[in-house]
Amino acid sequence: MPRVHNSLISYTGQLTRIQMALLHRRLGFSLTHLSNTVIRRHFRSRVGFALGPQGLLGGSVSHSFLSFASVSGACQAIQKLTRVRVVDNSALGNAPYHRPPKCIHVYNKTGVGKVGDKILLAIKGEKKKALIVGHKMPGPHMTPRFDSNNVVLIEDNGNPLGTRIKTPIPYILRQREGEFSKVLAIARNFV
Amino acid sequence: PSLPKFNIDFVVNLLRQENAKDICVIQVPPEIKYCHYFIVVSGSSTRHLHAMAQYMLKMYKHRKEESDPHTRIEGKETDDWLCIDFGSIVVHFMLPETRETYELEKLWTLGSYDDQLAQMTPQLLPEDFILGQTSEEQ
Numbered sequence: 001m002p003r004v005h006n007s008l009i010s011y012t013g014q015l016t017r018i019q020m021a022l023l024h025r026r027l028g029f030s031l032t033h034l035s036n037t038v039i040r041r042h043f044r045s046r047v048g049f050a051l052g053p054q055g056l057l058g059g060s061v062s063h064s065f066l067s068f069a070s071v072s073g074a075c076q077a078i079q080k081l082t083r084v085r086v087v088d089n090s091a092l093g094n095a096p097y098h099r100p101p102k103c104i105h106v107y108n109k110t111g112v113g114k115v116g117d118k119i120l121l122a123i124k125g126e127k128k129k130a131l132i133v134g135h136k137m138p139g140p141h142m143t144p145r146f147d148s149n150n151v152v153l154i155e156d157n158g159n160p161l162g163t164r165i166k167t168p169i170p171y172i173l174r175q176r177e178g179e180f181s182k183v184l185a186i187a188r189n190f191v
Numbered sequence: 192p193s194l195p196k197f198n199i200d201f202v203v204n205l206l207r208q209e210n211a212k213d214i215c216v217i218q219v220p221p222e223i224k225y226c227h228y229f230i231v232v233s234g235s236s237t238r239h240l241h242a243m244a245q246y247m248l249k250m251y252k253h254r255k256e257e258s259d260p261h262t263r264i265e266g267k268e269t270d271d272w273l274c275i276d277f278g279s280i281v282v283h284f285m286l287p288e289t290r291e292t293y294e295l296e297k298l299w300t301l302g303s304y305d306d307q308l309a310q311m312t313p314q315l316l317p318e319d320f321i322l323g324q325t326s327e328e329q
Contacts, residue, residue, distance in 0.1 A: 089311040157269040163293050164307045171224070174276070179265035181274045181281060185295055188308060190225060 077137040077149075078103055078113035084121065084151040087133065088162025088186070093153050097124045101151075114139065116176040121151065128161070129154045131183055133169050144170050144191045152183050160186055197254045199228050202280060205250060206232055209243045213290075217299045227279040229299050233287050237270040240284040244273045251277065 078084065083100040086093030093101070104127070105120040106113040113119050113132050121130045130153050134146035146167075153161040158179050165183070168191035173180040184190075199216065206214050212233040219229050234240040244264045251262060259278050266273040271289040275282050283295065298305050 089307070155269075158266055159269050159272055164298065164305070164311055166308065166311060174225075181265050181276045181283075182272065184225065185229075185274070185281070185283060186293060186298065188298070188303070188305075190223065 076112045077135045078117075078119060078132055078151075079106060079111050080104060082149060084119075084130070084132075084149045086121075086123070086130070086153060087150045087167040088152050088160065088165045090153050090160075090162035092123055092126070092128065092161060095124060115143075115170055116173050116178055116180065118154070118178075119151070121153070123153075129156060131180070133165075133173070133183070134167070143172055144168070154183075158182065162186070164188065197251055197277070199280060201250075201254070202228075202230065202247070202282065205247060206230075206243070209246060210235075211243060211284075212287075215296050217296065219299065226276075226281045228281075229295075230280065230282045231290065231295050232282065232284050233290055234284055237286070240271075240273050240286070241267075244275060244284055247275060247282065251275075 080103055082103045084103055086101055101121045101123040103113070103119045104122050107118040107120070113135075114137075115132055115134060117132050119130055119132060121128050130151040132149070133152055134144065134148075134150040136146060136149055138145045150167055152165060155161060160182055163186055165187040166189075168189040169184065169187040170191050173184060203214060203216060212235070213231075215231045217229045217231075219226055221227075232243070234243060248262065248264060262275065262277055264273055264275055271286040273284040285293070294305075294307065298307070
């Protein structure tokens with residue numbers, strides 16, 4: 001960090017004290033921003049380690065991590081074009097593909113999906129409905145916040161595509177209006 | 192939320208009256224704070240499942256005075272899997288084929304030792320996995 005600072009100072013030549021202070025602040029900010037990004041990427045890699053969905057097989061490991069790891073922070077829960085993580089053991093969800101599954105529509109009055117909302121996903125070139133079971137955005141008090149946007153694939157009639165869910169599922173799904181008993185029935189852990 | 196009148200014996204008797212096949216009642220341990228009893232039932236056809244679910248709901252409404260507001264039949268659009276959540280009891284009505292695919296009894300009795308769960312994640316952590324924050328930036 002000092003090295004970069006010096007080189008920039010030499011490039012810009014003569015600077016008043018105020019300008020130098022500003023530059024230093026901007027530099028410092030950009031560097032911490034960068035470090036935040038990298039930390040976030042590694043953090044996500046750490047937590048999403050059971051990344052069954054993207055097919056962790058030998059050579060394709062780094063590729064799948066890079067394709068999954070986003071470098072933007074948590075925004076408004078799940079909306080159009082968010083990349084999600086499919087957590088059940090369906091064939092469609094776990095098959096490796098060069099693009100991560102993305103949300104293309106949220107079945108909600110607002111375009112933002114929270115836990116228990118249905119969304120439309122684009123997976124492997126197909127459209128599939130899915131149910132949100134956890135998102136990175138902090139929700140109401142005393143509800144769990146997950147480190148990845150988790151989603152369970154669902155048919156149009158409501159039957160889940162997969163048969164088991166390994167990741168924890170929040171209990172709030174039970175209080176919400178909607179058909180969640182099936183997803184709760186194939187879940188293993190609750191949170 | 193214990194129901195004095197609408198309890199597990201009543202539900203099982205009702206299912207036997209309805210000629211439901213393979214009534215499977217699993218008592219769920221209290222650590223899993225989902226329900227007390229988990230019931231899986233097979234029916235012979237879609238109409239049978241719908242009829243059983245409707246009858247169950249009707250009897251529930253009849254027997255319950257101080258209620259538990261949210262009780263509805265989920266899966267009405269499907270033709271092979273319906274379920275009703277009565278708070279402390281959850282009943283699933285499925286066709287035999289659907290039952291084979293999902294194997295809910297295995298999941299809820301075996302827990303972590305379920306075979307579908309074991310087949311699900313054979314992948315382990317990859318070698319280049321970095322655990323924890325790296326201090327390269329500093």
